[in-house]
Amino acid sequence: MRADARRNVEGIRRAALDVFRTGGLTTPLDEVAKAAGVSKGTIYHRFGSRTGLIDAVVEELVAERLTAIIEAVEAVDGPLLRFEEYLLRTWLLQFDEPAANDVLMRVLPESEPLTSLFERSCHFGRRLLYEAQAAGVVRADITPDDLAYLILERGVIARACDQQTRDDYRRRLDFVLRGLRAVRT
Amino acid sequence: MRADARRNVEGIRRAALDVFRTGGLTTPLDEVAKAAGVSKGTIYHRFGSRTGLIDAVVEELVAERLTAIIEAVEAVDGPLLRFEEYLLRTWLLQFDEPAANDVLMRVLPESEPLTSLFERSCHFGRRLLYEAQAAGVVRADITPDDLAYLILERGVIARACDQQTRDDYRRRLDFVLRGLRAVRT
């Protein structure tokens, strides 16, 4: 690999991290190209396809955030609070970071790195759901599929309703959480 | 107006009702044209613009459904059930009819007929919210804006998550409704 090629690959990676971070994984590649100071053709030549580029950066782009959530949530006491903290932090991440949202929404179902990241978060959440249900603190009729949908739904909303303030978005999350709790007997 | 023109206007209206009903108000006009057996140019000539066509059919397309909800809900007993029935029926309508969903999502904020329809449903819901809050049966911190968002959110979801079955969609609505109820003291 020639020196300029190596330089460009690195530049494109960095530009992609930057652009995808703020705009999500579906940002036009021309913007990445512009940010990297190369032409769109170079990106295709180096990474094969849009997916190729995403695969090359998504881990670095998102893994940290998901890990941070898992760690923070592990430290919370009590199955209900833990489950709710997981959802809350995930939902806020979806609002704050379009790229992470794209991962959680499975925007590219074919991509292996994306799937892997998604599964990591999903399995963790599923465990928390089971534990909370076993403790009788959340509704027993919530399925793992429902959990996935709760996250997918929020992703769709975060994407589409982007004029709402973070505070309003946050406040409304409480309504949803409240609806998942077990009914008092 | 010549006979063929009159015939075409009627044909286009009917085709639009048909096509918009199943595909929503953002369906490409070519499909309406094809269904009406005319060319796209004719639609523009007769209705001026896409919005013009929508304005000409949206009342007939959607008003009936919204009215049906209002009437059915008026007959329900109790402020909580009434409020929940309104949301439930509205949410299901959003799932079942893309065109009604487009109205409730304010897809064309400029269109007067659309706005009028939207307001009709919205005011009714707001009244139910007030009554339910006055009776202490739903959370007091829900604002009229929140109500609008609850509907907008569902619209976005109905659009984007179209592979889920109606039954699953319906079942998940219960979670949301539950979260809106007043906390028992």
Next chain:
DNA sequence: TAACTTCTTGACCATGCCATCAAGTAACGT
């Protein structure tokens, strides 16, 4: 420095949509 290979470029094609308009067609009145 000159030949050779790698690399980059940006014009290009394709898709899908909205919207327009000159030119052709068909209804209507006499």
Next chain:
DNA sequence: ACGTTACTTGATGGCATGGTCAAGAAGTTA
């Protein structure tokens, strides 16, 4: 039956995007 006028057509331009490739630029090596 014919001229007039209303009407329709579909080819056309515009825009935004994904993706490709021949030709030219630039680095590498002897």
